[in-house]
Amino acid sequence: MERLEGGSAVPASLRGGIVALGNFDGFHLGHQAVVGRAVERAHAEGRPALVATFDPHPVRFFEQDLPPFRLTSLDQRQRLFATAGADAMLVFRFDGALASLAAEEFVSEHLVRLIGAAGVVTGEDFTFGKNRGGNVEVLRRLGTSHGLSVDAVAPVLGDGEPVSSSRIREALQAGDCDTAARLLTRPFAIEGVVEHGDKRGRTIGYPTANLGLGKYLRPRYGIYAARGRLPDGRVLDGAANLGIRPTFEPPKELLEAHFFEFAGDLYGQTIEVKLISFIRPEAKFDGLGALTEQMGLDCAEARRRLL
Numbered sequence: 001m002e003r004l005e006g007g008s009a010v011p012a013s014l015r016g017g018i019v020a021l022g023n024f025d026g027f028h029l030g031h032q033a034v035v036g037r038a039v040e041r042a043h044a045e046g047r048p049a050l051v052a053t054f055d056p057h058p059v060r061f062f063e064q065d066l067p068p069f070r071l072t073s074l075d076q077r078q079r080l081f082a083t084a085g086a087d088a089m090l091v092f093r094f095d096g097a098l099a100s101l102a103a104e105e106f107v108s109e110h111l112v113r114l115i116g117a118a119g120v121v122t123g124e125d126f127t128f129g130k131n132r133g134g135n136v137e138v139l140r141r142l143g144t145s146h147g148l149s150v151d152a153v154a155p156v157l158g159d160g161e162p163v164s165s166s167r168i169r170e171a172l173q174a175g176d177c178d179t180a181a182r183l184l185t186r187p188f189a190i191e192g193v194v195e196h197g198d199k200r201g202r203t204i205g206y207p208t209a210n211l212g213l214g215k216y217l218r219p220r221y222g223i224y225a226a227r228g229r230l231p232d233g234r235v236l237d238g239a240a241n242l243g244i245r246p247t248f249e250p251p252k253e254l255l256e257a258h259f260f261e262f263a264g265d266l267y268g269q270t271i272e273v274k275l276i277s278f279i280r281p282e283a284k285f286d287g288l289g290a291l292t293e294q295m296g297l298d299c300a301e302a303r304r305r306l307l
Contacts, residue, residue: 001078001081001082001086001087001088001089002014002087002088002089003074003078003088003089003091004088004089004090004091005090005091005093006052006054006090006091006092006093006110006114006115007092007093007098007110007114008114009113009114009115010050010088010090010114010115010116013048014048014050014087014088014115015048015115015116016047016048016116016117016118017042017047017048017049017050017087017088017115017116017117017118018038018039018041018042018045018047018048018049018050018117018118018119018120018121019038019050019051019052019090019111019115019117019119019120019121020034020035020037020038020039020049020050020051020052020086020120020121020122021052021111021120021121021122021126021128022034022052022053022122022123022126023053023054023057023058024051024053024077024081025053025057025070025071025072025077025165026071026072026165026168026184027072027077027080027081027084027184028163028164028165028168028183028184028185029156029158029163029183029184029185030123030153030155030156030162030163030164031123032084032156032185033153033156034121034122034123034153035051035081035084035086035121036084036085037121037151037153038050038051038086038119038121038151039084039085039086041119041121041151042087043085045118047118047119048087048088049085049086049087050086050087050088050089050090050115050117051081051084051086051088051089051090052089052090052091052092052115053074053077053089053090053091053092054091054092054093054094055074055091055092055093055094056094057069057070057094058094058099060094061094061095061099062099067218068213068214068215068216068217068218069169069217070214070215070216070217071165071168071169071184071188071216071217073191073215073216074089074091075191076189076191076272077089090115092110099130100130101129101130102129102130102133103128103129103130103133103134103138103139103142104129104134104142105129106128106129106134107134107139107142107143107146107148108142108146111146111148112146112148117148118148118149119148119149119150119151120139120143120148120149120150120151121150121151121152121153122136122139122150122151122152122153123152123153123155124136124152124153124154124155125155126139126152136150136152140152158182158183159179159182163183167179167183168180168183168184168188169217171183172188172217172219172220172275173217173218173219173220174220175219175220175222175278175281176278177224177275177276177277177278178277181276186274187227187274187275187276188219188274188275189229189272189273189274189275190211190213190216190255190272190273190275191211191270191271191272191273192211192212192213192214192255192270192271193211193268193269193270194209194210194211194266194267194268194269194270194271195210195211195212195254195267196210196267197210197254197256205292206258206292206295206299207258207263208241208256208257208258209228209256209257209258209259209266209271209273210254210255210256210257211254211255211256211257211271211273212253212254212255213242213253213254213255218242218253219242219275220242220278220281221242221243221244221281221282222241222242222243222278222279222280222281222282223239223240223241223278223279223280223281223282223298223302224239224240224241224242224275224276224277224278224279224302225237225239225276225277225279225301225302225303225305225306226238226239226240226257226273226274226275226276226302227273227274227276227306228257228259228271228272228273228274229271229272229273229274230266230269230271231269231270231271236259236260236261236262237259237260237302237303237306238257238258238259238260238262238302239257239258239279239295239298239299239301239302240255240256240257240258240273240275241254241255241256241282242254242255242256242275242282243282244282245282255273257271257273258295258299260299260303276305276306277302277305277306279298279301279302279305280298
């Protein structure tokens, strides 16, 4: 699957495609319905299927002081789009130039001239263009004048309410992994390069792979039953601490994953850690002895929940 810059002309082999248009952070049930419709149409018409996303998230561009809220990295999105059947991912760099582009210019310049799209599929609530001047009705009107078909997909309901990234973020911040996974159709996962730490875990029999949280949403701090995916494709069960490690000074925000029956070196490698089930809040212990005893209990509970 190709990853292309949204501000450049796409290769000839991908012109005339059906484009799923949205941000798709999280790629939840609602997003999957939009991309699924685009892929279905593309296959039926013998056209390429493309998914267009934005980076950074438009909200981040306009409100730079917001806490981190990302649910997926671009690499994760690319894999998810490929699994859904897309042929390429277009990444629109959301900057001042794109933010100031009128809706009609976005359609004529990007969708028509650079991408050569034959059709667009988006959610009913999608907005675009300067000051959010474009919506689905505007897109349909502009599409008619440019020979561009437009499909709008209705919101998908989950537990009786529309599925949204906001609902998923709220669930994760409450430690409700089950609800988040149900709306995402998979566990929430953080991907990153394993960092060198202070190696205390190794000295007490619980070595960890440490990941910085970067731009990801901060789920509820605490201990989780977790699964890790290694670069070679292996999937390992484990327990993870997400938080600031209050027992140690200075506090440092990390995701620390301990994988059962694994003793390899993961430093510098990119791994993905899935948060399967919240076990307990983060706590401060009087010493390594008390911490070690609790880690044993946490790992036993994680094993039970991962069965």
